[in-house]
Amino acid sequence: MPDLAASSKRPPPWALRILVLTYLTIFLFAPLLALGVESFREGALSLWQGITEPESLLALRNSFLLAAIAVVLNVLFGIAAGLVIARQRFWGRALLDGLIEVPLALSPVMVGLAFILIFGRTGWLGPWLSQFGVRVIFSFPGLIIATLFVTVPFTAREVIHVLSEIGEEEEMAATTLGASRWQTFWHVTLPNMRGALSCGISLTAARALGEFGAVLIMGGAITGSTHTATTWIFTAVDERNNGAALGLSLVLGLCSVALLLLVEKLRARAHERR
Amino acid sequence: MRPALTPTSRWSLLLRGAVIAWMLLLVVLPLVALAIHGLRSGVPFFWAAITEPQAKDAVALTLWTALLISLINAVLGTATAWLITRYRFRGRRLLATLIDLPLAIPTLVTGIMLVVLFGPMSPLGAWFEGHGIYVAFHSPIIVLALGFVTLPFSVRMVQPVLADMDRAEEEAAASLGASRLVTFLRIIWPSIGPAVLGGALQTFARAMAEFGSIVVVSGNVPHETLTAPVYIYGQVESGDSHGAAAVALALVTLSLLVTLFSKLMVRWGVRRHA
Amino acid sequence: MGIVVEHLCKRFGDFVAVDDVSLRVERGQLAAMLGPSGGGKSTILRMIAGLEKADSGTVELGGARVDHMHTRDRQVGFVFQHYALFRHMTVEKNVGFGLSVRKVPEDEKRARVNEMLKLMNLTGFEKRYPDQLSGGQRQRVALARALAPRPRLLLLDEPFGAVDAKVREELGRWLRNLHDELDVTSIFVTHDQEEAFSLADKVMVIAKGRLEQSGQPVDILDQPATEFMARFVGDANVFDSVVRDGVALVGRVAVPVRGFEDGSAVRLVIRSYDLKFFKQEDGPAIVHRMLYLGDRVKVDASIEGAGPIFAQFPRRSSLLRGIEPGCRIGIEVTLARAFAKP
Secondary structure: OOOOOOOEEEOHHHHHHHHHHHHHHHHHHHHHHHHHHHHHHHOHHHHHHHHOHHHHHHHHHHHHHHHHHHHHHHHHHHHHHHHHHOOOOOOOOOHHHHHHHHHHHOOOHHHHHHHHHHHHOOOOHHHHHOOOOOOOOOHHHHHHHHHHHHHHHHHHHHHHHHHHOOHHHHHHHHHHOOOOOOHHHHHHHHHHHHHHHHHHHHHHHHHHOOHHHHHHHHHHOOOOOOOOOOHHHHHHHHHHHHHHHHHHHHHHHHHHHHHHHHHHHHHHHHHHOO | OOOOOOOOOOHHHHHHHHHHHHHHHHHHHHHHHHHHHHHOHHHHHHHHHHHHHHHHHHHHHHHHHHHHHHHHHHHHHHHHHHHHHEOOOOOOOHHHHHHHHHHHOOOHHHHHHHHHHHHOOOOOHHHHHOOOOOOOOOHHHHHHHHHHHHHHHHHHHHHHHHHOOHHHHHHHHHOOOOOHHHHHHHHHHHHHHHHHHHHHHHHHHHHHHOOOHHHHHOOOOOOOOOOHHHHHHHHHHHOOHHHHHHHHHHHHHHHHHHHHHHHHHHHHHHHHHO | OEEEEEEEEEEEOEEEEEEEEEEEEEEOOOOEOOOOOOOOOOHHHHHHHOOOOOEEEEHHHOOOOOOOOHHOOOEEEEEOOOOOOOOOOOOHHHHHHHHHHHOOOOHHHHHHHHHHHHHHOOOOOOOOOHHOHHHHHHHHHHHHHOOOOOOEEEEEEEOOOOHHHHHHHHHHHHHHHHHHHOOOOOEEEEEEHHHHHHHOOOEEEEEEEEEEEOOOOOOOOHOOOOHHHHHOOOOEEEEEEEEEOEEEOOEEEEEEEEOOOOOOOEEEEOOOOOOOOEEEEOOOEEEEEEEEOOOOOEEEEEEOOOEEEEEEEEEOOOOHHHOOOOEEEEEOOOOOOOEEOO
16 A cells, blocks of 8 residues: 555544444454464464365365466466457447456355356256266366356456556557567567566465355365365364364465465555556 | 557457457356346246245345445444544554455455354353353354455545545635534545445445355354355255245345446546546 | 658547648658647657558658558657656667567667667666656657667657656757757657747648648748638737728728738737837827736737737837836737638
8 A cells, every 4th residue: 555645644533543443353353363362272283283184185285276277267368358358449348347347246155056057967068068977066177167257357357457557558669669469469568467467366366265155066065075175174163173174274364364465565566666 | 549559350359259258158157047047937936936934034134234234334444444544653554454354364264263253162252142142153243254354345445535535625625614524524525425335335245245254153043144145055055056046146136236336336436536 | 751641531430530631741851740739640640650540541651652551560760658668678678679579680789779878868777667767768768769770750749748848948959959860750749839840840730630731930930821820820919800901900000911802801810029019198009917027028908999919029128118007009010910701
């Protein structure tokens, strides 16, 4: 966040301080603190055992693999979406732009349900795909689709925003200097996207690691196969496996905090550059 | 201006086609599946599915908790934004970063935090229970969970508008003899109003969709603490995708409308502001 | 290389940006396209560069039609209004870009880049990024970048629009010198009359998408072809009158008019420096205010029965002797332009 020239040098009034502090304590600080304290009480050993038991490792592996797949595909899609939406003019462009943000507004549960209706045993494509031995629901492809759906806005939105803000003049300048379409993209447009892509990658990874509802429904949280970190935490809570539940929660929480801090840093740098 | 730089060449058409196809498959197809399945047995069936007592109570619970947290956030989120933009104090930047945390933390982990904090085994939970206040597995904890996951929305929506506001307008009003209340109502509110409302709508849409944190904390008792997304999850688990599709369709439509309205609100605010 | 533009037209939706414009610039000339903003100057420039596609009309560069040629093959150096420097490249990379993409050998490229940087007074800034430069420096980097591949034609879109007044004048003089040193034909777009008249060999005035007049600066100043031109250049007083015996009366002031028949209605355009005021007890006008503008004085007066008129004199001019607010004056019009009343 930029430092604001307009902010007053006065200390904030007490009433406002107390009001905001109470609000943030109830809704934000207390839960955060609770996780820390409880993990501490549980003890490092128990947490470590929880994190390293085979099912946890499998779940973590699945989660990180999904995040990596989502990152790669979303980088490709983000670049394409940026070039199409911020640089081309065509009928329906605004609609396409709006569609990219739709996943932000939908509950992952409804998304999972919708994909079951398509790929499930009695769904539209399910029976047809099963002829070829392809199973989407309750298997890894289902997890991929669910993760892709919920992460699709993040990179694309950043890239589109940056490209529209920067404008087309640099690309035109490259053309007047004799650069081909490919040279212009490679030397001018892509480097200008770099910051947006890094932000998008971090946000995508955070969202992918944290996804729960859609992967729960599409993957079915099958032991030894389709557990992700979140669904395994869910199961561990049920099974009163505190070490695993708290340990993985801590791992996910720390990962997401690290990614968030990275995003803030990248944004601050982009802000300075401008 | 339409640049001759990007004439509709084969490459740009190909790219555009790819982006549109990806969005159709990933985003539009599931929405269509929900719509068709939700309505396929006709409107009476759709109506019966969403007015079935359990579904109706679930939807009602979701709507009133979402509304409540939207109001809380609108007031206290605006106060928080005010504190951050208008005053300098130690820890201001840290606070601004902390407010973004809920965007990154997996919602399931949020649920774990709240169970740890308010569960019957916890000191705080036990103390409340001793005084006859039931938090965990009752509706208050649903509101707390929604509060955590939606915390950034109002703050982040109002903050930039407040930061951009010209303090001179307020000073002019004061120099003309306006009281603080009049200054707020006539000068400040017209500027930030759309953002406050937009933030509340965004909170509402997000709260309506919440699943991960609630499924762990609320106990999911039908008619009492079963929210609509959890209800849909239950229906899917028990194999009734059609009934679930009807309720999901209703909620998805509402979410999309609310989101659209919130976007219009923000755009309107920006235009008036400029 | 000469430029010939014939019957160029361009619409954006319903808006006619360029309306049948034909113009030519001879090889080696530095030409200015002058006019109010939104008048279509930049669009014409962009069509010459191929950045914008014309609806109709032709562009010839050095005697060859280039209408169907892509921008990158036209060998045109273009300086954008906001420079459009590549923000993630150093000054050196920016200037060398046009050579890199044309696969010029590395050592030749380096020599050329250094030569350009030296010419532009930018030595020592090689490793800086655009956001570490001042407005004037960015402007020079943009010029160096455009000139490095030795374009036959240099097009500049409001080249000094984004720098402050002082730097603007300096850069202007410097552009003139640069142009004279290099073998290049240049067109620059500007809305600043002083800039256009002081720098260019040829001035083309564009308004509302049309070419109003083109020619040498002196001709445009002294022989405005239309009423628009007469009013556009310099500060002008405008009166409507009727011609009688070769004279049009403005109040009691007689203005000689040639080339109109008796009884024709005319519109007179009188520049503020084509007037003489002198003190006269029963004069036809009264002085209201005198504004001291540094080295000049602006006198506001009104002619009885005709309306306000203003004139400008050098600060110490003898014409000002005895003139003060409230006094009556006589007026002599040394030069007036008459146009048939529309």
